[in-house]
Structures are given as C-alpha cells and as structure tokens.
Amino acid sequence: MAVITYKAFFKREFAQILLETYQIKQIIYAPIEEVIVQLIK
Secondary structure: OEHHHHHHHHOOHHHHHHHHHHOOOEEEEEOOOOEEEEEEO
C-alpha cells in the first residue's frame, strides 16, 4: 500500500486491531520514488 494510505488508515486503533488479529503482512511503498519504505511481517 502507498505510504499515504498507511498513514491515513492503518495507524488507527481499529486497523491495528485487525492487523494483529489476522496477522496481515504489509508492504509500504512510495509510489513516486518507486521504492519499498517498510515491510511489516
């Protein structure tokens, strides 16, 4: 997902609970620079 999406949605408590419950892996990228910023397992 794009960095802006991560900052806007996935930093919220509700989203964090979902991520922990379902153990969702995330790849955070910067679309303009075309680089992976963070990989969360």
